[in-house]
Amino acid sequence: MERPGITRRLGLRAGLGLAPCLVPGLARAAPAQDGRPVSWVVPNGPGSALDIAARLIAPDLGARLGQPVVVENRPGAGGLLAAEAVARAPADGNTLFFGNSSTFAIAPLMIPGHRFDVLRDLAPVGGIGASWNVIAVAADGPHRGLPGLLDAARAAPGRISCATTTGSAQQLAALLFARAAGIELNLLTSTSSVTGLQDVVAGRVDMAVEHLPTVQPLLAERRLRPLAVNAPMRIEQLPDVPALTEYGIAGAEAATWSALYVAARTPPGAVARLAAALRGALAEPRVQETIRRIGASVIAEADGATLTAMLEEDLRRYRAVFDVGGLRP
Structure with missing residues (x-):
């Protein structure tokens, strides 16, 4: 950690x-x-x-x-x-x-x-x-890597939607990520993290910034694709997933x-x-x-x-x- x-x-x-x-x-x-x-x-x-x-x-x-x-x-x-x-x-x-x-x-x-x-x-x-939190998208969705997601967000500010729950640590983590990456996200709140993640899996929402223990079952089932972790370096549980710092994004660690x-x-x-x-x-x-x-x-x-x-x-x-x-x- x-x-x-x-x-x-x-x-x-x-x-x-x-x-x-x-x-x-x-x-x-x-x-x-x-x-x-x-x-x-x-x-x-x-x-x-x-x-x-x-x-x-x-x-x-x-x-x-x-x-x-x-x-x-x-x-x-x-x-x-x-x-x-x-x-x-x-x-x-x-x-x-x-x-x-x-x-x-x-x-x-x-x-x-x-x-x-x-x-x-x-x-x-x-x-x-x-x-840590994971930036995740639907496994069968259009975004295959973080650079592509960032390009889409910069091309149409506010178009990329992000599932979150109001006032949660993950909502603030998403804001930190957006600010550090220089993008504008459309934060869509739901009653629970589980509901929001299901919306991502179904393609109704583009992405989520979510706590690893919450998102891990969907990663294991290959229903979500992890694009990055908001850590200064790769983490033990997801050694093949890049850290945001590897893309030159600093200040989003949470x-x-x-x-x-x-x-x-x-x-x-x-x-x-x-x-x-x-x-x-x-x-x-x-x-x-x-x-x-x-x-x-x-x-x-x-x-x-x-x-x-x-x-x-x-x-x-x-x-x-x-x-x-x-x-x-």
Whole structure:
């Protein structure tokens, strides 16, 4: 997984109703902080990418903490409701938030007037995963490569349509791509990424800029053709797909990343204990392989300072294109 900022800081290769994940303590587990379960709040519904990842990691995390870990889904308001609930929870390290760049950098722009401020209200524990977006077209469509798509877009500004969902990380990624490439896209919003991708497959929409874990099944079925990844270099999961930088397009890089957070007042010792347990869980081969298989890369090397720098960078870049792209609600 590569990205300006992430790559330099982490040295990474280019490269988820209330439901319990109860895990008994093992011999290797650290002494339990207390006897209570740890609540891991996920800001998306069951079956989402974050929910899947949380339930994958929870057993190993609980084993290392010596406490049961309970995954709790609290969708709504782009994740802000869940984030605010964790920020108000007792600052004892027993309530975790599965944060991601969409909740922290995009939802606040789309939902003005809220009181939540991640830099003030939450403390980062450690990174979990990151993935890139793919510029994709229908496998049997007219666009066989990125240069041809760009030529068509420049010949008729606004004619090339791009599937997206309103206020999503992918919509902003599409705007970043268009701005960096010097083209004008016709952004067509849908209720979900799945709906938009089906429109691309059917030829009703020309292209999509979509999160790799979401688009990967259609790539595997050869129903979509990947033209490029919005990364500074090729990525592990799609080694034959060029990066935008290979076409001289810079400034369009946009990764979607996730990390573990706790309430801002949590004692440093409790944060350090959680961070060590998380790094250990992410080192498990089965965890790494599953995360890689769904199209992401583990970013366990991302500590609190790195995550804060990544978030600040995202906030700066997304704010720069937000009003320009007409996305203000």
